Amino acid sequence: MNTHNIGRRGTPLRSFCVLVGLWVVTSYSVTDASSSPEEALKQEHLRLLGELSASRRAASPYLVVDTRGNVVQLRDRDHRLMRTAVAATGAARRFEGDKKKWKWSWRFATPTGRFRILRKVSDPLWVKPDWHFLEVGEEVPVFAEDPRRFQRGILGSYALYFAKDLMIHGTLYEINLGQSITHGCVRVGAEDLQFFYENVDVGWPVYIY
Amino acid sequence: MARLHLLKCLGWVGALLVFAIGAPTGSDGTAQTPTNEAHLLRINTSLARWLELANRDTHFLVIDHEVDELRLYHHTALLRTCKADLTTVAAVTDSLTVSSHLRRLRSASPYVSPSVGPFDWERYLSDAATRHSALLLSDETLIHAVADEHSVWGAVAGATISSVDLRALFDALTDGTPVVRLPKGWASGDVTP
Numbered sequence: 001m002n003t004h005n006i007g008r009r010g011t012p013l014r015s016f017c018v019l020v021g022l023w024v025v026t027s028y029s030v031t032d033a034s035s036s037p038e039e040a041l042k043q044e045h046l047r048l049l050g051e052l053s054a055s056r057r058a059a060s061p062y063l064v065v066d067t068r069g070n071v072v073q074l075r076d077r078d079h080r081l082m083r084t085a086v087a088a089t090g091a092a093r094r095f096e097g098d099k100k101k102w103k104w105s106w107r108f109a110t111p112t113g114r115f116r117i118l119r120k121v122s123d124p125l126w127v128k129p130d131w132h133f134l135e136v137g138e139e140v141p142v143f144a145e146d147p148r149r150f151q152r153g154i155l156g157s158y159a160l161y162f163a164k165d166l167m168i169h170g171t172l173y174e175i176n177l178g179q180s181i182t183h184g185c186v187r188v189g190a191e192d193l194q195f196f197y198e199n200v201d202v203g204w205p206v207y208i209y
Numbered sequence: 210m211a212r213l214h215l216l217k218c219l220g221w222v223g224a225l226l227v228f229a230i231g232a233p234t235g236s237d238g239t240a241q242t243p244t245n246e247a248h249l250l251r252i253n254t255s256l257a258r259w260l261e262l263a264n265r266d267t268h269f270l271v272i273d274h275e276v277d278e279l280r281l282y283h284h285t286a287l288l289r290t291c292k293a294d295l296t297t298v299a300a301v302t303d304s305l306t307v308s309s310h311l312r313r314l315r316s317a318s319p320y321v322s323p324s325v326g327p328f329d330w331e332r333y334l335s336d337a338a339t340r341h342s343a344l345l346l347s348d349e350t351l352i353h354a355v356a357d358e359h360s361v362w363g364a365v366a367g368a369t370i371s372s373v374d375l376r377a378l379f380d381a382l383t384d385g386t387p388v389v390r391l392p393k394g395w396a397s398g399d400v401t402p
Contacts, residue, residue: 041249048256068377079287209381
């Protein structure tokens with residue numbers, strides 16, 4: 001009876017001690033467990049920031065063409081603006097030749113997406129496409145070598161090709177810059193064109209939106 | 210017997226009190242709040258998505274709550290920066306896309322059919338955005354032009370940008386374009402939500 005009583009008297013104290021012991025153990029483990037995820041998240045955050053900072057730097061300077069605002073920008077590898085030029089871009093209109101005679105149709109829009117400067121040309125030669133003859137009401141030359149297809153001076157002093165038939169070139173009518181009126185090419189003023197010709201290298205990306 | 214029970218109960222209560230008072234603290238001594246971790250996790254998720262999109266050959270939009278900006282990217286190239294008022298934009302969602310292009314505010318009257326007819330010029334003939342257009346994201350966040358006396362979106366919560374920026378983004382972003390939303394503190398690591 002006495003032993004039983006002693007045992008019974010020891011129960012509250014024992015339970016208290018057991019719980020305190022449990023708390024100490026749990027507290028340490030919980031503290032470790034709770035700091036670990038946060039520390040891991042912070043480490044992950046730093047890693048992501050570092051990776052982002054490294055990947056955010058562009059491989060080369062690049063051109064951006066805003067077809068809505070009719071603006072061309074040159075940005076450096078850290079995305080800083082180096083030059084802004086007022087431009088004229090595609091009119092986004094559809095043009096069809098005489099349906100009895102010509103079955104072609106064109107949509108004069110500047111394409112959007114990622115391109116790159118393919119080549120730079122000084123004193124470019126304009127090879128007139130079929131739609132030009134249809135627009136001005138002239139007979140379309142049958143042969144590609146027909147001398148009526150070639151004209152110099154109309155594209156300005158330089159041309160920077162970003163697709164097979166599409167380029168950044170100059171214009172005789174700078175008053176039309178800032179408008180969506182071209183057949184798909186990007187026209188800029190003479191000073192801006194010279195700057196781009198001298199400072200943009202072949203291979204640099206051209207982003208059009 | 211009753212005294213023994215009372216003592217036992219007091220022992221348990223005391224231990225529980227000690228347990229409760231000594232709640233675990235962080236390594237810096239501050240109280241651990243799950244919101245900090247959740248916020249940091251959200252930041253990391255957004256940054257990881259940004260990294261993933263920066264390696265794709267596609268347009269994407271970044272909504273930056275840190276500097277109140279909308280930025281249009283293609284790959285790693287920055288195409289456009291738009292100052293924005295993001296004060297009424299709701300909580301951050303992890304995976305966002307552009308859901309639809311709204312030409313103008315439409316009545317939500319239950320007596321009006323929401324479908325458009327074949328001669329709806331706004332849908333079939335209009336090509337570009339007007340200042341009354343808006344972009345709807347998949348979490349129902351609206352991007353519209355700055356509210357003025359002519360704006361139909363004045364009373365609607367959402368990100369407001371200039372009408373010039375809205376027109377550019379409206380045309381540049383197609384439905385399904387990915388959107389990354391960066392919470393405040395993403396760059397500094399300040400995890401206070």
